[in-house]
Amino acid sequence: MGRAFVSVEGIARRFPSTHGGPPQTVFENVWFGIEEGEFVCLIGHSGCGKTTILNILAGLDRASEGAVVVAGREIDGPSLDRAVIFQSHALLPWLTAEENIAFAVRSRHPGWARAQVAEECRRWIDLVGLSAAAGKKPAQLSGGMKQRVGIARALSVRPKILLMDEPFSALDALTRGMLQDEVNRIVAETKLTAFMITHDVDEAILLADRILLMTNGPNAKIAEVVVNTLPRPRTRHDVHHLPGYAELRNHILDFLVDRSQRLAETMPSGWDPRRIPEVRPAVPA
Amino acid sequence: MRAARPLASLTLSALLLALFIGIWQLSSLTSGAGDAVVDPEYAALVGAAAASGGQTPFPSPLQVGARILEHLTDPFYVRGTNDQGIGVQLAYSLGRVLTGYGIAALVAIPLGFVIGMSPLLYGALNPFIQVLRPISPLAWMPLALYTIKDSAVSSIFVIFICSIWPMLINTAFGVASVRREWLNVARTLECSTWRTAFRVILPAAAPTIMTGLRISIGIAWLVIVAAEMLVGGTGIGYFVWNQWNNLSLADILTAILVIGIVGMVLDQLLAMATRAVSYQE
Ligand SMILES: Nc1ncnc2c1ncn2[C@@H]1O[C@H](COP(=O)(O)OP(=O)(O)OP(=O)(O)O)[C@@H](O)[C@H]1O
Ligand SMILES: [Mg+2]
Numbered sequence: 001m002g003r004a005f006v007s008v009e010g011i012a013r014r015f016p017s018t019h020g021g022p023p024q025t026v027f028e029n030v031w032f033g034i035e036e037g038e039f040v041c042l043i044g045h046s047g048c049g050k051t052t053i054l055n056i057l058a059g060l061d062r063a064s065e066g067a068v069v070v071a072g073r074e075i076d077g078p079s080l081d082r083a084v085i086f087q088s089h090a091l092l093p094w095l096t097a098e099e100n101i102a103f104a105v106r107s108r109h110p111g112w113a114r115a116q117v118a119e120e121c122r123r124w125i126d127l128v129g130l131s132a133a134a135g136k137k138p139a140q141l142s143g144g145m146k147q148r149v150g151i152a153r154a155l156s157v158r159p160k161i162l163l164m165d166e167p168f169s170a171l172d173a174l175t176r177g178m179l180q181d182e183v184n185r186i187v188a189e190t191k192l193t194a195f196m197i198t199h200d201v202d203e204a205i206l207l208a209d210r211i212l213l214m215t216n217g218p219n220a221k222i223a224e225v226v227v228n229t230l231p232r233p234r235t236r237h238d239v240h241h242l243p244g245y246a247e248l249r250n251h252i253l254d255f256l257v258d259r260s261q262r263l264a265e266t267m268p269s270g271w272d273p274r275r276i277p278e279v280r281p282a283v284p285a
Numbered sequence: 286m287r288a289a290r291p292l293a294s295l296t297l298s299a300l301l302l303a304l305f306i307g308i309w310q311l312s313s314l315t316s317g318a319g320d321a322v323v324d325p326e327y328a329a330l331v332g333a334a335a336a337s338g339g340q341t342p343f344p345s346p347l348q349v350g351a352r353i354l355e356h357l358t359d360p361f362y363v364r365g366t367n368d369q370g371i372g373v374q375l376a377y378s379l380g381r382v383l384t385g386y387g388i389a390a391l392v393a394i395p396l397g398f399v400i401g402m403s404p405l406l407y408g409a410l411n412p413f414i415q416v417l418r419p420i421s422p423l424a425w426m427p428l429a430l431y432t433i434k435d436s437a438v439s440s441i442f443v444i445f446i447c448s449i450w451p452m453l454i455n456t457a458f459g460v461a462s463v464r465r466e467w468l469n470v471a472r473t474l475e476c477s478t479w480r481t482a483f484r485v486i487l488p489a490a491a492p493t494i495m496t497g498l499r500i501s502i503g504i505a506w507l508v509i510v511a512a513e514m515l516v517g518g519t520g521i522g523y524f525v526w527n528q529w530n531n532l533s534l535a536d537i538l539t540a541i542l543v544i545g546i547v548g549m550v551l552d553q554l555l556a557m558a559t560r561a562v563s564y565q566e
Contacts, residue, residue, distance in 0.1 A: 079475065082473070084473050092467060092470065093565060094489070094562075107476060
């Protein structure tokens with residue numbers, strides 16, 4: 001088996017202990033891969049180390065051990081090819097929505113003329129439906145609009161990989177659903193490779209091809225990979241009617257409610273972090 | 286607190302001013318040329334003019350008003366070194382303040398930037414800053430006069446040394462407390478150090494830096510009057526001291542008013558600049 005497009009190889013992250021004791025291990029020996037064009041979600045309880053994994057993939061944080069290899073090359077820092085949609089949107093508050101996007105576009109194309117940058121910004125603003133609010137500062141935008149700007153900014157650099165840290169968790173259900181559909185569509189159209197952290201089981205089933213289930217920390221592990229066999233294209237309106245949806249959802253919920261804690265204490269014998277078991281709950285036995 | 290109507294506050298302000306001037310005028314009418322006993326120590330303080338001229342009564346508002354009018358109609362005359370218009374003196378003071386303050390800004394903002402970006406430097410320089418900051422700027426005066434040997438340059442130095450600390454501390458603090466997520470945005474966009482510094486850190490820290498600049502101009506304006514009283518020669522501070530020797534209280538009151546108004550204008554200019562770079566999160 002060859003290497004995946006994004007290959008996480010035995011990473012660990014330890015933080016120095018606050019009281020001079022031994023370092024705290026958030027996770028260690030984490031292995032997984034993401035194929036090109038694949039959408040992978042990571043689900044786990046708060047504090048298990050999801051953001052830490054995403055930051056390492058983004059190059060914003062460094063693994064204490066192990067490596068992340070993208071397209072055959074070990075990463076050693078952030079890159080325009082790996083865009084991040086931050087949980088807290090992280091817009092620059094002194095710039096307007098349009099200027100925030102222009103800042104990203106200019107980073108990707110330093111030589112572009114003003115008009116060219118403006119045209120590209122327009123395109124992305126229209127795409128996320130923000131034409132009326134382009135000249136507003138983030139403080140004047142609603143949570144959903146801010147997150148839209150964040151999405152447009154991330155996509156406007158035309159990355160190869162899109163990393164998302166609970167991008168919709170702060171939004172109301174209606175806005176969240178609309179943005180999920182938008183992201184789903186854009187990712188499929190542009191054949192992006194996507195990695196998303198979420199707390200929302202329905203969101204994961206809607207968007208992901210595979211769902212990584214992480215046990216509780218400290219020393220969190222990726223216990224299991226759930227393969228989402230529900231047929232695409234999926235929409236928010238019909239996904240829960242698909243056969244196998246209930247089994248898939250129950251499997252993940254069972255993990256979150258019960259097994260994430262039990263497995264954190266003892267993993268089943270024969271469990272190998274390099275060969276995480278794959279399950280297909282939606283496929284009838 | 287509910288916002289009062291601006292017109293109402295303005296009317297009340299005008300009334301209070303009229304009341305104050307009215308009482309002042311009345312009391313200056315009643316207090317005749319009293320034959321107060323002159324305290325010898327007081328006489329020594331008052332100096333030459335008082336010793337020869339004796340007691341001058343406190344001027345009435347009308348006298349002060351007339352004097353202000355005189356100064357305003359001819360602010361820029363020069364009749365010898367000790368007799369120059371209040372506008373000329375003010376220009377000297379403003380020139381010194383702006384020179385010392387400008388040099389301080391040129392040093393403090395880049396230095397503060399570097400300190401703010403480097404926790405190592407922050408830690409290393411902090412003790413020095415903490416010790417130097419509370420020193421009264423006038424305490425540097427003898428040292429400045431001794432080493433620089435020029436009174437005008439010495440007062441510029443004193444302005445420099447008193448305005449640099451708020452600028453330095455605020456710049457370093459503003460730069461050090463730029464939100465990590467904004468820096469992460471710049472990193473994921475592969476921004477160069479310069480681009481990050483000018484397009485992310487500078488605008489993020491600008492309100493804090495401007496607040497430092499505003500504090501500094503206030504201190505500098507306070508200090509210049511004292512410094513000029515000390516070294517003499519020219520400037521609004523020297524003007525006050527000179528009129529004190531002439532025992533011309535109307536001139537002193539005029540100068541006090543002018544000092545207050547110029548200080549307010551300087552402060553408001555920087556307040557406007559602060560608002561211009563502020564942002565809402
Ligand atoms: N800078 C740090 N220093 C020390 N410990 C840290 C640091 N950053 C994170 N941690 C620890 O690492 C663990 C994982 O943090 P992380 O933010 O990755 O969790 P998470 O899974 O994203 O949680 P959530 O779902 O709440 O966002 C936590 O226990 C946290 O206390
Ligand atoms: Mg997190």
